[in-house]
Amino acid sequence: MALPTEPIGSIPRPAELLSGSSPATSAAIDRAVRDTVQRLEELGSPVVSDGEQAKPSFATYPLAGLPGLADDGVVIPFADGHQRRLPQLTGGPFRYGGHAVEYLRAAQRHASVPVKQAVVAPSMLSLLYPAGGIDGYPARQFLDDLADEAEADIRSCLDAGAHVVQLDFTEARLSLKLDPSGGLLDTLIALNNQVLDRFSPDERARIGVHTCPGADMDSTHSLDIDYAALLPRLFHLRAGAFYLQMAGESDPDRALSIVADHLPSDARVFIGVTDPIDPAVETPEQVRDRVLAAARHLPADRLGTCDDCGFAPFADDVSTSRETAFAKVAARLQGTALAAEALGV
Template identity: 25%
Template sequence: MTRLLPTSTAGSLPKPSWLAEPETLWSPWKLDGAALTEAKEDALRVALCEQQAAGIDIVSDGEQTRQHFVTTFIEHLEGVDFEKRETVTIRNRYEASVPTVVGEVSRQKPVFVEDAKFLRAQTSAPIKWALPGPMTMIDTLYDAHYKSREKLAWEFAVALNEEARELQEAGVDIIQFDEPAFNVFFEEVNDWGMATLERAMEGLTCEKAVHICYGYGIKANTDWKKTLGQEWRQYEEIFPSIRKSSVDLVSLECHNSHVPMDLIELIRGKKVMVGAIDVASNVIEKPEDVAATLREALNFVDADKLYPCTNCGMAPLSRDVARGKLAALVSGAAIVRSELQG
């Protein structure tokens, strides 16, 4: 991007009612077969139009082609049985029924590549596409085969790299790996988690992003946040490793959080997607609220490396609220951009 303060979203946008239940996270599809494919494409067009109408610079599919940000990718891999389910604790926060790894995992076919080609055909704007990161993938399964979080992460990294390379060939400009697990398993991140993410990014010439947030605005996450005190310093544990990595962009949760903004100094030199929109609230930010967050971030990241963004995905919100938040993000960025350009 050559534009100063290019805007983007961290991930999902609300799905239309013909595709899935509105304002419901990870709602099942309402259609199947060819009808589902057509509905996803229609929803992708709508999500793109919403972003274009708001003035978002770096667009995405709004995750209209994914039911779940992790398991939709896993569904297409060999070695995972979705009928054989176990209950696990996700990121030390809440229990969930998850599929089981029963054999060697591998990617036999593309997962999102055709969707990315479809989006590329609809727009000339820069495209960002999200994939789950290896560590977050292993935290969303029961492993009855490898019985080693590290071994399974390395296998997933190989599959992710295959997908990422084909997404790049399909015309994706930025590939984002979602790693909320990085905010929980600090020792593992520094021991082998960052290394598996590097394996997932191996050989990519497009820009590479990692998204590390405190989660959607669901009760399990908001309850967890209440236990973190007045300062959320989790990023401090992992930023040194990220700074030394080949990651180009780092997506962070900032607005309405207790993350000390000066932690961004630890990744000086990286491009930073500063979360200036609170996705855990239905309150639509005022442009000046967004501008204030961005101004504070500019104390710790150079203007040419600041990318105004949302804290996380907006799938659980209403379409009206999400639309308002997109507009606020763009307007707030425009205020600061004008200030910077004199």
């Protein structure tokens, strides 16, 4: 397939990972990872992932088992009224309790095609630090520790052979709701670039950034924020690829024109062509037409396709069925192939 296409991240977990209150067994998790990888390959996906079957959430996997955390951190409000709350750091030094390479290696054991790995962006974890500070552990030291840990998380995946490492930067658009001046967004981008700058140009070519307005329990946290306020700043990130929510956007043509004006010359953009929070499964023809719309703004050799977001970014999200998610993936793959044929690439 001349137009690259990749999954974003989470696939809804099977019932045995959702039922009951006891932790899932390692055997159950391995079965879920194997089934996810195999089904993606059977659909013809040229790149696969583990579907985040073992992650408690896309954002909190580094925090498992860590001391020094309280449950009264930043609140993320969603449009339907539900909320997610991040933990709050109460002491230092900050260290990851788990690393994404563990999930990568688990998927690689079952894969016969390249495997990508999503990691939480350091900008998201920076929100763990309380506004009032921590005695004996200044914010500057925390951010230095966080940058070291984030670098190690990314580098270990690259070293283990990840096709690409994707930084999940879902809080980018949300930050403009929290701070309409854009100052918070600029701070988050600077932190992510501080980490990205530790990698060589060849390494950064294998590092991408994903952004979306959230996709949890069929709701978003920042879709009401104008995409035009985010996109030009987003492309200040020194990454080799950008994965952009687009299928659920109210005016994708306007957004795509902004992408065309600001996409760095050495980067590829993957356009979201399936909407995880829409219960209707896209047809391959709908996907094709979304790609062709993007190709009116961007050259085909700089385009790829993806899903707008993960289908179940938190382990308790059952709003989308596993079967629906795979049906949407199938539509993405088939529609991308149709678009490539139409574009003659």
